[in-house]
Amino acid sequence: MSHVIKIFPADIAFEGDSEKTLLDSALDSGIPLEHSCKNGSCGICEAGLIAGEVIDAAGQVITAGNNILTCSCRPQSDISLQATYYPELAGQVKKITPCKVASAEKVSADVIKLLLRFPPTAQINYLPGQYINLQYQGVTRSYSIANANEKEGIELHIRNVPDGQMSQLIFGGLAANTLMRIEGPCGTFFIRKNERPVIFIAGGTGFAPVKAMVESLIAENTQRKIYIYWGMQHSAHFYSSLPQQWADANPDIHFIPVVSGEESNWQGRKGFVHNAVVEDFENLADFDVYACGSPVMIEASRKDLMTLGLLAKHFYADAFTVSK
Template sequence: MSHIIKIFPSSIEFSGKDDESILDSALSAGIHLEHSCKNGDCGVCESELLAGSAVDAEGKLYGEGDRILTCNCKPRSSLELHAHYFPELAGQVKRVVPCKVSSAMMASHDVLKLILRTPPTSKTGFLPGQYINLQFKGVTRSYSIANANENDGIELHIRNVPNGQMSSLLFDALQENTLMRLEGPCGTFFIRSSERPIIFLAGGTGFAPVKAMVEQLLADKSKREIYIYWGMPTAKDFYSDLPSEWSSTFDNVHFIPVVSSNDDSWVGRKGFVHHAIMEDFNSLESFDIYACGSPLMIDASKKDFIANNLSVDNFYSDAFTASK
């Protein structure tokens, strides 16, 4: 059965099936509601139910005034939702396209830099910050795109997960020209038009979408102040020198690496990476913040940043959920 789903305050509507999540119905209709992981872990797609009823994957029923995850709930009637809709993504069509390995090289002891090429007629049209679903030998995993210009291919930063299904395939002498498939573009993590200074918060390979977004800002000759806070467990885990190079080359780019463990070889900032931001700014009222990393890091930083005067509307995130 189909139901009419209306989105406010944008006043758009689409048809939703009672056997399909609200988010999937929206995306099928070309309507990009805010989302990231699509499995209920990150909470990015949380929306307010203004009218009607919906049920989640566990069978819990929600009604007017409840907050729901659109990726995890199906309609049980016509609905009215307060949710974020992104017209910037309206022209995008997510599809599966073939790709081949252009290069695969270790960026560090546990991070693979993988570059894929697609046929000239099969460009994804991604925005820097979005991700793709990589399909290889029956395994599918989501990875953020780490470059801004698709003409250079699709760059991915992939951490070696012990006993991980995809890791065992990719870190075992992957050959050039190996055929794979990718689905995309996915997600609603991208740079919003603004003149406000930006703070990027990255944990681990959460640097990948940050790299893409900073590349785009620099290509556009943006004058916005850009602060890059990148957290890693140890000093040897940092796998790119680009942030340091940017900060040396561009007056508006500032790089602050932070190590969370008791690493005696590290003489820089230590502790939780988002705490470094709190230490450096008395108020976050004037900033846009883009955070990418674990759900735990994102949840903790969002709470602390809002307590430090950041508007919830100026916090954008992409959570990396664990999978094997």
């Protein structure tokens, strides 16, 4: 059964199928609502139910006046939602595109940098920070795009997940010209155009979308101050020297690597990566923060940074959830 879904404050509407989640119906209608993991883990798609009823993944009916996850709830009536809509993404078309492996370089003990090339006629048209769904031998996994310029192909940073199906395929040996497919672009993680200083918080391969977004800001000759906090368990796990190169070349870019594991020889910052931000700033009211990593890291960042005056509307996140 079809229901009318109204989104406020954007004042737009679309048809929602009672057998589909609100998020899927919105995306199928070309309405890009805020989201990330799409499986209920990260909470980024949370919206306020103004009117109507929905049913959640557990089969519970939720009525007006409550917050819901659009990725997990299906409409049971016409409804109205207080939700974030991004007109910047409205013209994007998510599609499946064939590609071939240009290179697969092991950049650390558990990370491969995969570069994909596309047919000359292919147009991906993504915004730096978004992700794609990689399809190979019947397995599909989501990975953030790690480069800003699609003319160079698409760069992915793929971590070796123990017993992961895609990890076994890629880390088991991947020859050049291997045929794959991608679906995308996906997600609502991208740089908002303004002059506010930016803090990036990356955990592990959460550096991938940060790399793409910083590249885009550098290409635009931005005057915004940029702070890059990158957390790893051990210093040997940092797989790119680019953040330090950016900082060395630009006085407005600052790089702060943070190690969370026990490491006696590490002389840099230690602890959880978002705690380094808390230690360095007294007031974040004038900042934009972009966090990418585990749902636990993102939720901790959101909670602790808002105590320093960061506004919720200026906190943007992309949650990495592990799939076997």
